[in-house]
Amino acid sequence: MKFDSISHVEDLLKKQGYLPNKEIATVVYLAARLQKPVLVEGPAGTGKTELAKSVAHMLKMELIRLQCYEGLDESKAIYEWNYRKQLLRIQAVDVDVKQQWSVLSEDIFSEEYLLERPLLKALRTPSQSVLLVDEVDRLEVEAEALLLEVLSDFQVSIPELGTIASKQIPLVFLTSNATRDLSEALKRRCLYLYLDYPDIDREREIIESKVAGVTEALAHQISDYISKLRDMDLKKRPSVSESLDWAASLVEMGVVSLSRETTIATLNILLKYRSDIDLVKSSLQSGRMVLG
Amino acid sequence: MNEQLLSFVEALREANVKVSQSEVVDALQSVSAIDVLDRDLFRCTLAATLIKDVLHRTLFDRLFDIFFPASPTTYYREIQDEERASEELELSEQRSRDIRRQLIDALLDDDQLALRSAIRRAVTAFAGMEKGRPVGGVYYTYRTLRQLDLEEVVRSFLYGLTQRQISEQDQSELNRKPEQAMKSIRMEVESEVLRRLVGDRGSSAVAKTLALHLPEDVDIVHASRDELLDLQRFMVPLAKKLATRLSRRHLSTRDATLDFRRTVREAMSYGGTPATLYFHKPKVSKPEVVLISDISGSVASFARFTMQLLYAMSNSFSKMRSFVFIDTIDEVTEYFGFGNDINDSLRDVTTKAKVVGLDGHSDYGNSFDLFEKRYLDAVTKRTTLIICGDARSNYHPGKEEILGRIRERSRHIYWLNPEPRSYWNSGDSIISSYSPYCDGVYECRTLRQLEEFISKGV
Numbered sequence: 001m002k003f004d005s006i007s008h009v010e011d012l013l014k015k016q017g018y019l020p021n022k023e024i025a026t027v028v029y030l031a032a033r034l035q036k037p038v039l040v041e042g043p044a045g046t047g048k049t050e051l052a053k054s055v056a057h058m059l060k061m062e063l064i065r066l067q068c069y070e071g072l073d074e075s076k077a078i079y080e081w082n083y084r085k086q087l088l089r090i091q092a093v094d095v096d097v098k099q100q101w102s103v104l105s106e107d108i109f110s111e112e113y114l115l116e117r118p119l120l121k122a123l124r125t126p127s128q129s130v131l132l133v134d135e136v137d138r139l140e141v142e143a144e145a146l147l148l149e150v151l152s153d154f155q156v157s158i159p160e161l162g163t164i165a166s167k168q169i170p171l172v173f174l175t176s177n178a179t180r181d182l183s184e185a186l187k188r189r190c191l192y193l194y195l196d197y198p199d200i201d202r203e204r205e206i207i208e209s210k211v212a213g214v215t216e217a218l219a220h221q222i223s224d225y226i227s228k229l230r231d232m233d234l235k236k237r238p239s240v241s242e243s244l245d246w247a248a249s250l251v252e253m254g255v256v257s258l259s260r261e262t263t264i265a266t267l268n269i270l271l272k273y274r275s276d277i278d279l280v281k282s283s284l285q286s287g288r289m290v291l292g
Numbered sequence: 293m294n295e296q297l298l299s300f301v302e303a304l305r306e307a308n309v310k311v312s313q314s315e316v317v318d319a320l321q322s323v324s325a326i327d328v329l330d331r332d333l334f335r336c337t338l339a340a341t342l343i344k345d346v347l348h349r350t351l352f353d354r355l356f357d358i359f360f361p362a363s364p365t366t367y368y369r370e371i372q373d374e375e376r377a378s379e380e381l382e383l384s385e386q387r388s389r390d391i392r393r394q395l396i397d398a399l400l401d402d403d404q405l406a407l408r409s410a411i412r413r414a415v416t417a418f419a420g421m422e423k424g425r426p427v428g429g430v431y432y433t434y435r436t437l438r439q440l441d442l443e444e445v446v447r448s449f450l451y452g453l454t455q456r457q458i459s460e461q462d463q464s465e466l467n468r469k470p471e472q473a474m475k476s477i478r479m480e481v482e483s484e485v486l487r488r489l490v491g492d493r494g495s496s497a498v499a500k501t502l503a504l505h506l507p508e509d510v511d512i513v514h515a516s517r518d519e520l521l522d523l524q525r526f527m528v529p530l531a532k533k534l535a536t537r538l539s540r541r542h543l544s545t546r547d548a549t550l551d552f553r554r555t556v557r558e559a560m561s562y563g564g565t566p567a568t569l570y571f572h573k574p575k576v577s578k579p580e581v582v583l584i585s586d587i588s589g590s591v592a593s594f595a596r597f598t599m600q601l602l603y604a605m606s607n608s609f610s611k612m613r614s615f616v617f618i619d620t621i622d623e624v625t626e627y628f629g630f631g632n633d634i635n636d637s638l639r640d641v642t643t644k645a646k647v648v649g650l651d652g653h654s655d656y657g658n659s660f661d662l663f664e665k666r667y668l669d670a671v672t673k674r675t676t677l678i679i680c681g682d683a684r685s686n687y688h689p690g691k692e693e694i695l696g697r698i699r700e701r702s703r704h705i706y707w708l709n710p711e712p713r714s715y716w717n718s719g720d721s722i723i724s725s726y727s728p729y730c731d732g733v734y735e736c737r738t739l740r741q742l743e744e745f746i747s748k749g750v
Contacts, residue, residue, distance in 0.1 A: 006326070006333065022332060022333065022336060023336045023339075023340075026326070026333060026336040026337060026340065027336070027340045029325075029326075030322050030325065030326075030337065030340060030341075033322075033325045034318065034321055034322060034325070036318065039344070041346060042346075083562060083567040083568070084561065084562060087562050087563055087565065087567075091563070178346075178529060179529075179532060179533065179536055180533055180536060180747075181345075181533075181747070184310065184312075187344040187345075188312050188314060188315060188344075189314075190344070191318070191340045191341060192339070192340055192341075192343060192344045192345075193340060194346040194349070233633050233634070235607060
């Protein structure tokens with residue numbers, strides 16, 4: 001799948017309700033064009049996973065997701081042999097034929113007994129798919145190697161079957177919260193996109209498009225206030241999804257304009273740590289922080 | 293064009309950014325797929341293919357501006373015209389006033405183009421640039437700003453603002469305006485000077501004189517205050533990384549013990565063959581960290597750095613205690629509590645911590661002695677101890693046997709030394725008498741070294 005132009009990507013994403021900036025649209029365009037995976041890095045809740053989902057949606061492709069975690073291995077990421085079925089097969093054969101082990105072994109190590117896991121599945125689906133490798137930084141360094149062959153050559157080697165090449169080249173998104181440095185080998189193979197918190201204007205647009213019934217003035221106030229919060233030294237800064245939750249609750253409560261009292265009363269939607277809430281509360285009460 | 297791109301890559305590599313050959317190929321391919329005349333797009337494209345770490349982006353942007361300045365051709369014609377005009381005009385007081393006026397008006401109207409053109413005139417008039425001189429432009433910037441009389445400009449700008457109609461909402465913004473104006477003028481002058489230097493001597497030469505480096509290569513000991521403040525941004529991710537390293541579970545199945553019950557039970561569905569082995573989940577150890585830091589004058593900027601690290605760490609570790617010393621040791625854990633901003637913490641450490649009891653020169657022996665007497669309960673078998681200091685004890689007894697005793701009680705001891713390795717053990721440095729009791733002694737004067745310690749040393 002190739003896009004006509006970068007603005008084409010922008011339009012398609014917008015239709016999905018994902019508001020891209022120029023950088024996002026450019027990288028998605030290049031990824032499709034060069035058939036390269038994209039490594040999306042950034043703080044939690046800035047729409048990394050959402051981007052992959054929206055791309056899959058807008059292209060009407062299947063989204064295949066591999067959630068990474070410590071201890072993820074080949075049998076969970078790429079493929080596994082279906083032991084149960086193999087065992088049944090072995091037990092089902094005639095005693096006479098049992099001698100012919102070679103025939104049998106060829107049989108039980110065939111496609112029929114192969115369990116596909118996300119990476120293999122992404123390569124073998126007949127139509128092009130979007131592969132999302134989520135939170136790749138949670139893998140140990142050694143386990144990253146699992147991804148390398150898939151990402152650069154779009155193929156998988158299975159000792160008993162040989163190399164399985166992809167029927168089509170999937171669009172690949174890897175997301176990372178940067179809790180550790182990824183290996184050079186992995187980074188080299190990807191295009192890089194850093195998703196930061198949106199700036200005030202983009203955040204306002206996101207709020208307006210996602211929260212029904214929000215007035216322009218309120219959206220403006222909210223986005224302005226959130227950006228001030230993100231400048232503070234918080235344990236966990238409010239993410240985009242949290243600011244959307246907040247906006248939705250404010251609309252639900254019938255708030256037209258932010259006041260200090262409503263803000264303090266609803267802070268727990270935005271901030272998830274007691275110490276953060278106390279900090280913001282005290283700076284609001286002392287007037288050090290002013291609502292825009 | 294491709295050639296310019298390659299020298300750009302060369303400059304990136306010179307600044308210690310790792311750019312592999314395949315990435316260069318990607319960049320060239322991508323560039324051919326886009327409209328290169330769109331400068332923003334061109335910038336995004338190069339960044340996506342060449343830069344794989346967000347911390348490298350600032351350096352990338354600065355070099356990009358040097359190698360791919362905005363619309364150069366028409367631009368230089370404009371400058372030439374201006375320079376010709378300026379030869380005719382003497383640098384009179386009248387002209388300076390004129391330029392200042394133009395600048396203030398541009399600021400008041402918030403007109404970027406007018407601002408830029410005023411700055412251009414100012415640089416032509418004030419910088420006194422000489423062709424071919426191999427300088428980085430700091431001096432030219434300084435001269436322009438001084439003759440422009442920045443403070444006067446900002447004052448008039450503020451005055452002009454108050455004259456205009458201001459709604460109540462803007463009132464609160466007013467306090468931020470002068471700083472913003474100063475910053476944008478300074479940045480514009482800097483980039484203008486840079487652009488002219490590039491026009492004069494070419495991108496690569498300018499990039500070389502500027503000797504830009506990545507934040508992780510800034511020498512902490514000789515860093516300016518601003519540079520140190522800047523490093524703060526990188527501390528938090530590093531501290532998080534350290535936290536994950538220290539609490540890393542040993543998930544490799546070789547170390548785990550077999551979950552016999554589960555293995556046998558699951559084997560029933562395979563007709564009794566234990567096809568899959570199951571292991572007990574290893575326990576996650578909560579890291580306990582004790583940080584001891586020398587904050588004497590000889591390591592002052594390093595001390596600030598360790599305080600920054602400490603500050604970042606105290607938010608990532610639930611169990612952490614911190615101590616500072618010069619000749620006496622004191623606990624400072626509470627100053628780094630939640631909600632305290634870094635400057636509050638630093639102020640509290642410098643004003644409240646009792647670190648001088650004798651002559652005010654570092655005394656490692658006495659400090660360790662007091663640590664053992666007062667705070668030994670902070671150290672358990674699960675504790676990782678990190679000591680930061682140059683081990684220059686001013687010829688006081690080192691009392692390394694105490695460190696040995698502390699070592700017995702703790703899990704690990706690491707020592708971070710801000711001095712270059714070649715200075716170690718010279719003069720009053722007694723690092724070698726402590727090192728036998730440490731699991732590792734590391735030179736740590738840049739973020740890169742700190743990062744290496746975190747990813748390999750621990």
